[in-house]
Amino acid sequence: MRQLYKHHLFWPVAILFSLLLFNFIYSPDFFSIVVRDGKLYGSLIDILNFGAPLMLVSIGMTLVIATKGIDLSVGSIVAIAGALSCLIISRGNDQNTLSLVLSAMGMALLLSLFLGLWNGLLVAKAGIQPIIATLILMVAGRGIAQLITSGQIITVNSPKYAFIGTGALAALPVSVFVVALMLAIALLLTRKSALGLFIEAVGCNPEASRLSGIRSVMVLMLVYVFCGLCAGIAGLLVSSNVSSADGNNAGLWYELDAILAVVIGGTSLNGGRFYLIGTIIGALIIQTLTTTIYMIGIPPEITLVVKACVVLIVCLIQSETFRKTLVHRWNTRHYTAEREATSHVNQ
Amino acid sequence: MEQQPVLEMRGIHKQFPGVKALSNVDFRLFSGEVHALMGENGAGKSSLIKVLTGVYSIDQGAVKLSNQPVSLKSPLEAQEAGISTVYQEVNLCTNLTVAENIFIGREPRRFGRILWKQMNRNADKLLKDRMQLNIDVTLPLHAYSVAIQQLIAIARALSISAKVLILDEPTSSLDANEVKQLFSIMQTLKQDGLAILFVTHFLDQVYEISDRITILRNGNLVGEYMAKDLPKLELVSQMIGKDLTQLEKLPSKSASEQFEGNEIIAEAKQAARKGAIEPFDLKLRKGEVIGLAGLLGSGRTETARLFFGADALDQGTVRMSKANQHIQSPRKAIEHGVAFCSENRKTEGILDELTVRENIIVALQSTRGWYKPLSRKKQNEIAEHYIQLLNINPPHTEQLIKNLSGGNQQKVLLARWLLTQPKLLILDEPTRGIDVGAKTEIQRLVLDLSAKGMSVLFISSELEEVLRVSHRIAVLRDRRKIKEISDQEMTEHSIMKTIAGG
Amino acid sequence: MSINRKYVPIVVTTSLFLLMFIAGSFRYNGFFSPQVLLNLLIDNAFLLIVAVGMSFVIISGGIDLSVGAVIALTTMISASLVQQLNWSPIIVIPLVLLIGALLGCGMGAIIHYFKIQPFIVTLAGMFLARGLCYVISIQTITIDNPFYTAMAQTKIRLPGGSFISISVIIALVVVAAAIYIAHYTSFGRNVYAIGGSEQSALLMGLPVAKTKILVYTLSGLCSALAGVVFTFYMLSGYGLHAVGMELDTIAAVVIGGTLLTGGVGYIVGTFFGVMIQGIIQTIISFEGTLSSWWTKIVIGLLLCLFILLQKVLSARQAIFKS
Structure with missing residues (x-):
């Protein structure tokens, strides 16, 4: 029992479970799933489908945060990828040809890879703090997305393109499979090869990792490229879901939601250990929360207040000082400088 | 004529989780005196100082300043009480100007407005009058050398009108x-009636400047002596304590000629790096332990880092002889059988959030590449093997390394490098800050490894230790290799002389 | 020579601004007029005020992502109190300033006492402030209170026929006060010291806790004041006001030569950083064929350029030292 309680997934799962329970009590048909035209419909399916882009972005973000980094540009990459693929498709003679759709998606993903590489170069090669390095693309990326769409909303009429965002495979949304595929790739790369160890090592201590022979630069580049790719795929899902690209609003706040999902999932912003499954649950919690708030009829924008509280609580729980303050509040005297200094003594 | 001490500490206790930092320590400081606080690493010197500067609270005991009991709760309170501290790493803000660094927090003000001109004038005058320092006080601190920064830190302490x-x-x-300049300033300050507490690990400097010596060992007070009454050897043995005999039980090592015929493992030719080390040659033979002796900042670590490719060379070559391979990066170095245990365990060694197992296998894994992971079973076997071999405590593979004591962390790092089966093992201050028991274990291990044919480059601030394990000693001074010493010449005296440049 | 290097970023910023203005004057008719310059101030008064607060935060080594949201919240509270509850602006304006300061103070306290990265705490603050806007109303609330319209429409004539708005005066007063605070008060110098090295500042006995919390309080206050000015400018309260403003602000501060690692920066630089953003927008609108999104791209490029410049300068400094 104690082991269960201590498991890193305990809290995320518990939160998700209680959210679902609340929904069930509030509206028992929340869990009802119906089959129509060989597709499943229902709130749970919606959560999976609408949460897919966020889950994708969060997978990439998890690896970046594990290296003690952060990628603020994912929202912009989502917009750029969607914009580029919609632009290419809308320029085609027959918007529904498979080769056109595939090449559009290919081009968009290639561009996302390149944007990830750009972030990676700034962080790993130029040595700029990640938050700053990715801020550049966050600012400029919105402009680039609008440049691609010429400030308009590009709509496409291509059932084949719409398939990845709205279609179904074996009755489940295609997007679920996309997420599953990327998650499997990420898990395979990090847990079945030594890459996970290297990422965690670089996140713990880049210099010690370099001196242990790890190619820190390569590892950093790789995670930013992977994060770019994830954001690019998410961008395709988002634009395909609505069959249009909006350079201004697509992927807005994704960076923040993704960071939140990662943190809820148990990965510390200080780098090191990362939990991909935890992240997925974190993303699901955020999506469920949004759905719940819609359902009980509170204006959806208020989700932001709830998110603010969640961020704060999770960070406070993660903060060692906070925990210590709670524990030691009454039995030690209060020396401000000691807290910084004690860590040096115990080495 | 026993005057009243300006500072008196009685029965100081300080406990940290798992470590007794200070137990029942007394300490006195008289004005107009330089008082040296001596002790090995981990003896409790820095804890005592942190108590005095209000960084640590004390669990028990009393501090009296000018015969008044004081309770120092923060660096600010300590400063206001008249206790100022200048740390080894200059704790000033290098982005501010010299004048600001002296006066910040107490700037001359009128209606809250800082009077820059007056502040600059005051700073200029203070530095000229009491430090014999004539510099532009409006430049940011980072424009000056560390030595000057240190003097400025002292000037700041003086400007607070410190008693201690x-x-x-x-x-x-x-x-x-620079040391000479500092000492002459200390002499002047002493004559002005200031009480100076001086911490150093350079024995000569202690006798050059100090009037009184207090020795700590393992958090306990050994004694307080007048410097002129305490012979150097006595001081050393008091610092080391009864462990001296324990230390001597190391296996005897072979003479250096014995290695003459052995193959050369690694060789540096006219290797140099600007600001780190002047061009030097050094050969390491199979099975030989080479000690690097010299003061901190003499270029010891820098030399070692070149052998590991941790820093880039500006000229010359460092190569592993057998493969005839240049060492350009840590990766290359590890590939060719070099291992480097850094002196900065925390910043360059341990991966704090990872387990003992992961910390042990990481170097081996990185030579194998990411696509050839060691199986979990293999990893556990390896980790358990080294935990047993090196007596790592607690003996759990899945323990996070940050929860281990310093000595055990050091052993994990040793395990990390032994696992790569290096031909050349570089140990930079491997025994710093760890307890004496672990210390001898590590020294013994070095000799064992060398007997098995591994070459070792051994760096330590403690001369005894270098002498104990090395077959040959390269002496460094001022970022230059001065001399290689072997055999009969290898005595503390001769090495000290070489280090001092006499 | 080291004193020169200290001013390099600020010199680059100022000359860049002048260069852009000269280039614009040659290229476009009607660009070279005092009013164009003054319009930069009129249109960017609120940005200038937030950027001043942000400069202090960044110099102290932190970051504040909540500024845009606090502006929106301020417009929202002002609009709802003035318009829906008919409160007097004389009460409302001090009240919103107090709310902004309190928000900042709370974030500063959490950052300092619980050692959580400023980035994540102010992010939560941003969520909170935006969310609170929607708690008040999801719609835009238009303001027709005579005081606000008067503040919005009053033009202060200058000799030579050009004019400025009251907001410009407020912004310039803020800038002047900030220069004084940064340079001539203990608080200002402590901010620089903490940005240089928090550990050292602590050991030198400086009031680190007070200063850090005060920095975020100041930033909150500046954001609220910017929100008041923004309300004058827009005459409405809306939860989507000033979206992305935090990025514009950070960009302006960085382009103004403040080091993101803390410890180095000038309010004057920030002033020119804001003016550069303004002039880019002006040039793009004068160009006519260029669309507004080019502003973001150009600002992104400039940001990149300045960050790399900072990197090169600090690397040179490291070499110089050794």
Whole structure:
């Protein structure tokens, strides 16, 4: 029992479970799933489908945060990828040809890879703090997305393109499979090869990792490229879901939601250990929360207040000082400088 | 004529989780005196100083300043009470100007407005009058050398009109001339009636400047002596304590000629790096332990880092002889059988959030590449093997390394490198900050490894230790290799002389 | 020579601004007039005020992502109190300033006492402030209170026929006060000291806790004041006001030569950083064929350029030292 309680997934799962329970009590048909035209419909399916882009972005973000980094540009990459693929498709003679759709998606993903590489170069090669390095693309990326769409909303009429965002495979949304595929790739790369160890090592201590022979630069580049790719795929899902690209609003706040999902999932912003499954649950919690708030009829924008509280609580729980303050509040005297200094003594 | 001490500490206790930092320590400081606080690493010197500067609280005991009991709760309170400290790493803000660094927090003000001109004038005057320092006080601090920064830190302490000045290892990054300048200033301050607490690990400097010596060992007070009544050897044995005999039980090592015929494992030819080390040659033979002796900042670590490719060379070559391979990066170095245990365990060694197992296998794994992971079973076997071999405590593979004591962390790092089966093992201060028991274990291990044919480059600030394990000693001074010493010449005296340049 | 290097970023910023203005004057008719310059101030008064607060935060080594949201919240509270509850602006304006300061103070306290990265705490603050806007109303609330319209429409004539708005005066007063605070008060110098090295500042006995919390309080206050000015400018309260403003602000501060690692920066630089953003927008609108999104791209490029410049300068400094 104690082991269960201590498991890193305990809290995320518990939160998700209680959210679902609340929904069930509030509206028992929340869990009802119906089959129509060989597709499943229902709130749970919606959560999976609408949460897919966020889950994708969060997978990439998890690896970046594990290296003690952060990628603020994912929202912009989502917009750029969607914009580029919609632009290419809308320029085609027959918007529904498979080769056109595939090449559009290919081009968009290639561009996302390149944007990830750009972030990676700034962080790993130029040595700029990640938050700053990715801020550049966050600012400029919105402009680039609008440049691609010429400030308009590009709509496409291509059932084949719409398939990845709205279609179904074996009755489940295609997007679920996309997420599953990327998650499997990420898990395979990090847990079945030594890459996970290297990422965690670089996140713990880049210099010690370099001196242990790890190619820190390569590892950093790789995670930013992977994060770019994830954001690019998410961008395709988002634009395909609505069959249009909006350079201004697509992927807005994704960076923040993704960071939140990662943190809820148990990965510390200080780098090191990362939990991909935890992240997925974190993303699901955020999506469920949004759905719940819609359902009980509170204006959806208020989700932001709830998110603010969640961020704060999770960070406070993660903060060692906070925990210590709670524990030691009454039995030690209060020396401000000691807290910084004690860590040096115990080495 | 026993006058009243300006500072008196009685029965100080300080406990940290798992470590007794200070137990029942007394300490006195008289004005107009330089009082050296001596002790090995981990003896409790820095804890005592942190108590004095209000960084640590005390669990038990009393501190009296000018015969008044004081309770120092923060650096600010300590400063206001008249206790100022200058640390080894200059704790000033290098982005601010010299004048600001002296006066910040107490700037001359009128209606809250800082009077820059007056502040600059005051700073200029203070530095000229009491430090014999004539510099532009409007430049940011980072425009000046560490030695000058240190003097400025002292000037700051003086400007607070300190009664007690604590100098914590002030000389470790200064060259001989700078030390001379510092000492002459200390003499003047002493004559002005200031009480100076001086911490250093350079024995000569202690006798050059100090009037009184207090020795700590393992958090306990050994005694307080007048410097003139305490012979150097006595001081050393008091610092080391009864462990001296324990240390001597190391296996005897072979003479250096014995290695003459052995193959050369690694060789540096005219290797140099600007600001780190002047061109030097050094050969390491199979099975030989080479000690690097010299003061902190003499270029010891820098030399070692070149052998590991941790820093880039500016000229010359460092190569592993057998493969005839240049060492350009840590990766290359590890590939060719070099291992490097850094002196900065925390910043360059351990991966704090990872387990003992992961910390042990990481170097081996990185040579194998990411696509050839060691199986979990293999990893556990390896980790358990080394935990047993090196007596790592607690003996759990899945323990996070940050929860281990310093000595055990050091052993994990040793395990990390032994696992790569290096031909050349570089140990930079491997015994710093760890307890004596672990210390001898590590020294013994070095000799064992060398007997099995591994070459070792051994760096330590403690001369005894270098002498104990090395077959040959390269002496460094002022970022230059001065001399290689072997066999009969290898005595503390001769090496000290070489280090001092006499 | 080291004193020169200290001013390099600020010199680059100022000359860049002048260069852009000269280039614009040659290229476009009607660009070279005092009013164009003054319009930069009129249109960017609120940005200038937030950027001043942000400069202090960044110099102290932190970051504040909540500024845009606090502006929106301020417009929202002002609009709802003035318009829906008919409160007097004389009460409302001090009240919103107090709310902004309190928000900042709370974030500063959490950052300092619980050692959580400023980035994540102010992010939560941003969520909170935006969310609170929607708690008040999801719609835009238009303001027709005579005081606000008067503040919005009053033009202060200058000799030579050009004019400025009251907001410009407020912004310039803020800039002047900030220069004084940064340079001539203990608080200002402590901010620089903490940005240089928090550990050292602590050991030198400086009031680190007070200063850090005060920095975020100041930033909150500046954001609220910017929100008041923004309300004058827009005459409405809306939860989507000033979206992305935090990025514009950070960009302006960085382009103004403040080091993101803390410890180095000038309010004057920030002033020119804001003016550069303004002039880019002006040039793009004068160009006519260029669309507004080019502003973001150009600002992104400039940001990149300045960050790399900072990197090169600090690397040179490291070499110089050794």
